[in-house]
Amino acid sequence: MTSTNTPSHRVPPLLWLSVVVLVTINLRPFLTAPGPLGNAIQQATAMDLRSFSWLTLLPMALMGIGGWLAPTALLRWGARSAICGSLLLIALGCALRMLPAGAATGSLLIATAGLCGAGVALVQSIMPGLIKRQSPHNVAPMMGLYSAALMGGGALSAQLSPLAMQWGMDWQAALAIWAIPVLLALPLAWRALSLMRADSLTRASGSAPHSGDGGDTGWLLRRRRTWLLLISFGLMNGGYGSTVAWLAPFYQTHGWTATQSGSLLAILSIAQAASALAMPALARRSVDRRPWVLLALLLQVAGFAGLALWPDAMPTLNAIVLGLGLGGCFSLFMLVALDHLPSPTQAGALNSLMQGGGFILAALAPLAMAQLHQLSGSWTSGWLYQAGVAALVCLLVTRFNPKGYQRAMGR
Template structure:
C-alpha cells in the first residue's frame, strides 16, 4: 500500500483508487468536443455561425491544449501533478456549466477555451502520474487512460443530442457534462497522492513507527522532480518528429469529431443518427486504445502495431471519401480503431524514450503540445476544403495522404536507437 507522508489526515493511496481517478479524469476530457458536432445544425441556426466559425469550437481548444502541454513542465513544477489534475477538472466543470448560463456563439467559443485549458493541464500531468504510480504496468495503464479519453468522446457524441432533445435546449445538452467533471474532481482530490510526498514502503510493523516515517520522508524529498530543460528537448530532432507525427495523426481525429456528423447530415442523416456514428467511432477508439498497447507491451518495439493502427486509419478515410454510403458504420469503426490505437501507442512511445517519469512526461507533454497545435488546424482546413469543393470528402482525402506520411515517420522509432535519439541527462 502507498503510504503518504503528510501533516494532515491520510488520503486513499491504494493503486485501485488512483487508477479509478485517472480513468474518470480521462472520461471528462472529450465530451465538450464531441458533443458539438451532432448539434451543429441547431447551434448554427441559433448562433448564426458558419462552418469556419464552428471550426473554432474544435480549433481553439486544441490550440490551447497544445500551448498548455508545451508549458506543462513549468506548470507541474509550479502546481504539481495532483493539483494540475484538480485544476483541470475544475476548469472543465466551470466551462461546461457556463454553457447553460451564458448563451451565444462567442460564449460557446469562450467556454470551449476554458475546457481546452483544463484538458491541457490534465493531459500534461496524467501520464507522469501513470508512470510514477504504475511503472511495471505503464503500457497497460496508459492504454486504459487513452481508452477512457475515447469512451468519454463516445458518451459526449451519443448523450449530448439525446439530452438536448429531452430538455429542449442544446445549452443543457452541453452543460450536463459539468456533473461528471465535478465528480472526477472529488475522486481525484480523495484518491491521488500528494505531489512529491508519497513513498512506497512495505511496513511489516506499526505504520506510525518514527524511523519508518523519517525514512519515507527522506525518500520522498530525494525524489522531488527535476526535469530536463524544455529547450534541450526542443534541440533534439526526435522531439520534432514525435510532435509532427502525433499532430498530423490527431488532425484526423479533430476533423472527424468536428465534421463527421455534419458530413452525413448533408447526406440526409438526422442529428442523433450522425452523432451515433461519432459514438461508434469513439467506442472503437476506446477498445483499440486499450487493446493495442497491451498487445504491444510484449515487445519494446511498437512499430508493427503503429503500422497496423495507421493502416486502419487509411482504410477508414478512404471509405469515407470514396464510398461513404457503402458501409458508414464500418468506416467509422475501422478509422476509429486506427485513431485510438495510434493515439495511445504514441503516448507509450514518447514515454519509452526516457527512463525517468519527469523527463518522459516532459517529452510527452511537448509531443502533445506541438501535436495539438498542428492538429487544431485540421478542422479549419477541412471547413475551407468544404467551402471550396462543396463536400467534406476532400478533407478525408487529405487525411489519407497525411496517414501515409506518418507511416513513413514511424519507421524511425527503433527502441535500440532511443538512447542516441534522446540521450538522458548526464
C-alpha cells in the same frame, strides 16, 4: 535522489485506477458534444463552417500550449493543485454554456471551448508522467486504459447529447450537463493526489537535465527526436480533430438526423476506446511498437478513404475501422514517447512537449477541412487529405526504432 523507477506514494491501486478512469473520461465530452448538435447550434448562432471549426480548433490549440507549460505547472503547483484546478476550469467552461439564449452567441461558445481546452491541457499532459511513476511495471496497459477512458468519454457525449435534446433539453443544456461528471470526479482526484508525496513529484528541479528528473525541458527541445514525435503526433491527431468536428455534420448532409449522426460518432469513439485499450496491451510483448503503430495508421487510411469514396456503402463498419485506427494510434504514440526515457519525469516532460506542439498542429486540421469544403463544395477532398496525412505519418514512424532511443535522446 529517489529512484526514478519506484512509485512516489502510497495510493491504493484501486483508488489510483478509479482516478485515472474518472478524471480522464471528462477530457473529451465538451469536444464531441457540439458536432451532432451542429445544425441546432448554427441556426441559433449563425455560425458558418469556419466559425464552427473554432469549437475544435481553439481548445486543441490551447491543449497544445498547455502541454508546453505542463512541466513548469507541475513543478510550481504540484499534481494535486494543477489537476484539480484544471478540472474546475472544465466544469466552468461546460456550465457557462447554459447562459440565457440571448447571450449564447457563437463567440461565447468558442470562449467556453477555450476554457475547457485550457483545463484539459494540463490534465492530459501531466497524467502520462504520473502513470509511469505510479505504475512503473504496467505502463502499457495503464496507458491503454487512460486512452480508452479518453475516447470513452467522447463516445458518451456524442451519443447522449443529441438524446438529451430528444428528451426535452435545449442544445445549451445538452452541452452544459457535462459539467456534472467533472464535479463528481473532483473529490476523488483530490483525495488520491493528496496521498502522493509532493516532494517526489517535483524533486530535482535544479538537477542536471541528463542525470535527474529536472524540470528543464530545453535539452529536449534540442533533440530532433522530440520534433519528429511532435510532428508525427500532430499530423496523426489532426485526423481525430477533423472527425470530431465534421463526421456528424457530414452525415447530416446525407440526410441523417442529429441522433443518428451522433450514434455513428459514438460508435467510432467506442471503437477508439477499444483499440486504445487493446493495442498497447498487444504491443506490450514487443519493445518495438512500430508494427502496431503502422497497423493503426493503415486503418486510418482505409477509414478516411471510405468516407471520401464510399460514405454510404457501409458507414458503421467504416466508422469502426477509422475508430480502431485513431484510438490505437493515439495510445501507442503516448507509449512510444514514454519509452524514450527511463525517468518518469523526463518521459512525462517529453510526452507533454509532444502533445503540446502536436495539438497545436492538429488544431489546424478542422479549419483546413472547412476551407477545403468551401473551395470544393464537398467533404471529399478533406477526407482524402486526412487519408494522405495518415500515409505520410506511416513514413515518419519508421524512424522510431527502440534500439536508437538512447542515441536519439543524446544519453
